[in-house]
Amino acid sequence: MVEISCHGSSYILKEILDLLIQNGAQPAQAGEFTERAFLHGKMDLSQAEAVADLIASENQASHRLALDQLRGGVSSEINELRKELIQFASLLELELDFGEEDVEFADREKLINLIENLQSLVNSLITSFQTGQAIKEGVLTALVGRPNAGKSTLLNTLLNDDRAIISNIPGTTRDTIEEFFELQGVKFRLIDTAGIRETKNTIENLGIERTMRNIEKAKIVVYLYDPLETSDAEVLQDVHYIKDKNLRGEIWVVRNKADLFRPNKDHITISAKNKEIKSLLDAFSSYASQLQIGDQTIITNARHKYELEQALSYLNNAQNGLKNGLSHDLLAFEIRYALKHLGNITGEIDIDRDILGTIFGQFCIGK
């Protein structure tokens, strides 16, 4: 038994879970722990039911959120996918169970086309997880800059809150501070970091390492500088440094203390202290509107992603099998496993009835 203690950030939780799953761990089934607690007498039945209600209500809320915000539900997408898979399985099973019947069987070409279509459907759901994470957990935004550039002041202005300790002693912010704010329905997860600065103070070094890791992962790096303290050459040097660390995200160069200088058209210019941050908010707004997800369904649940990845691996087996002349009973075997994993998401597991129903509905069977 290994118990992992970590900070209470849902993002960190998800990262840890992903890492465990990648290394072969299997997520617990819904209610498994509640069931165990119940069996061990740690909870009575009504408590267990209360947990179930709690879980259900949370799901319902996030389900509604998904429906409202994402214009389409995960389960309807999964059900659609399941229908397609059942259809595919029916074509295989038709030939297995009704080989003697006078019906037309699907040729290999058609089956290959169908399975490739299924693979791309599952794949796009899996990749949507990234976007889903961004929406559910917030767009990871790292706020970096040299000490005293005014990062904490900016954070407080963004959040209208006095959470970060503000002082003019460089290196006050040793731990990263994480806050959320929302613009146009998109959540931004703002991380205030320790300043970028070589130091011998080990505690601050820790902070800096963490800063680096946040920079690497961030979707947006807001680099803030104080033109009084930092020369243009130093700004350029810092930006290069960040770009080296973060290859995919966006880097916004933000010049603080706009009250003292004329604007620089390449940089976003604000005055954190005077709460003049409109140009930065505009940048967030435009990012949020770019993050339009259209009609695509978004997966936000790590367990769903796991089941989809499992399903995909069986679809890949089936596709290989189709190309290598694997017999239909073995192909059907792979498809059934894929269906089983999708069933783990929606809870529909009566595969054979669905397959037979589809066959009887579509083909004239019966001597």
Next chain:
Amino acid sequence: METKFDIIVIGGGHAGCEAAAAAAKLGSRTLLISMNLETLAKMSCNPAMGGVAKGQIVREIDALGGLSGQVTDSATIQFRMLNTKKGPAMWSPRAQCDRFQFSANYRKRLEELEHLHFFQDMATTITKKKQFHIGTQMGYTFYSSSVVLTSGTFLNGSIHIGKDQYGGGRMSERPSIGITESLHRLGFSSARMKTGTPPRILSSTIDFSQTDIQHGDKNPKSFSFQRQKRLSVQRPCYITYTNNESHNVIRENLEKSAIFNGNIEGIGPRYCPSIEDKVNRFADKDRHQMFIEPEGWNTNEVYINGFSSSLPKETQQEALLKIPAFRKAQILRPGYAIEYDYFPPTQLKHNLETKLVEGLFFAGQINGTTGYEEAAAQGLMAGVNAHHKIRQSESLILGRDQAYIGVLIDDLITKGTDEPYRMFTSRAEYRLHLRQDNADERLMPVGYDLGLITQSAFQQMANDQSTVTKTIQYFSSHHIKPSEMQKIEPIDKLATPKHALSFSKLLSRPQVHIQDLFNVEREEFPFSNLDASILQKVETQIKYQGYLRREAETVDKFIQFKELNIPQNIDYKSFMSISTEGKQKLSDIQPKTFGEAQKISGVSQSDLSTLLIYLGR
């Protein structure tokens, strides 16, 4: 007249005959009551046994010690292994039979059984005091400790041809009246089901030049594992098609069919629709296939499979006459639909005993199934379990991972059915394992333990099995050099591997068959002269290895705990989280191992989980 028996089997169809045979062979004094002893094990529908999934069931029945496989072999007029182009799990034996021989041979085998008694009469009442009392139409009362009811289509059976409607359990046979009402009084609920048959035609009036011929296999196999003599002569079947002209006749008369005029309330099988149903539902199809099946060696009567109907007999005739092969066809008996009572099988336990009345067992169509094979399988299980019931020994319950019979009974008991239930391979989640070729390995040990399989048959299977194991071991530990591989034809055509590969590795390729390896066999292990069925087993096991392993992983999450000891005197009643029924059963039975606990009906999966957690697992 003797009236006291251990077990009474009511009904002499495929379920009743297996039940009676099993109970009597095991040593129970058994009475078989049938309304007509001349129609025992009658093939009321088409004259064939087996087929996809059903053939596997017959092999399982044979491995358990039932009679259907051996009787089929004795009456076969054509044998085909279906689905051989698909994987070995799909291979399905099917035999066309002489329906008269089938019945006669079955009856002969039953008559040979020392403890089996027969009586021709109609059972009309079932009551239970200390013993069961079976009242009959002729006024007799028979007594027994256990009853197996296998009523087929006879309970309040009603035959429909067009608007004509009359009571009957089969064409020209009376319905059985009284049992349904008797069971209602005991608290059971019943519903109606429907099935149908096609017309029978005189083969001398068929123009066979207008049909395609279908021969039996060149190398016919048999159903029984206990080998018999090869079939040397076979009779062919023929295939022909309906056409638009005949569809028009059907379409114009659609409302005259009993299934469209409102006379029939029961639900019929979707996979066995009447011709009017096919024409109606699949209007875009301009022809439907028909199989012309001979009814026997010594008869001119043929069965028109695919043309089952409850249209008026004149319409059936008119529609048939539009088909080139049938321009002059003479109908011997028209097709008809039949409606009958069944008892939703969720009223049963896994041993096929009713939940309401201890000692009362149901098998066959009364449970909502269709098919000789499905009926026979249930009959066998009910017969065995009725015997075990009165001896107070453990019920025989087969798992879904063990046999199609297990899938069949588990589906019926846990899901119920509202249309006649037929087996399909897709119903079995472990179908790669549930093959016709290994039914002996799977079930002969069970049949042997029961006492239905002889020592010699069991020994034969065990010997074959050890040869298979030895061969597989040899194959996985001996390698073939690349230079030798040119002798293996399919490899020669593919790219030759650069390294030596084991026999198994080569054989696991889809293109390579065991016969291809004959060229590279060595003197130390000449496997080419092994029996064909053994070679087939070796190949199948090697090819399926990975899949079977994956399948087995999901078979039984409890399997590793089967041997786990359970301390005695556990106070099950103190377990808050075990179901009331589970607590009761566990307290009464006090299982010694976890495996025993698993077999207790009424102990649910979640009860077992609780128990496992209590035991510290």
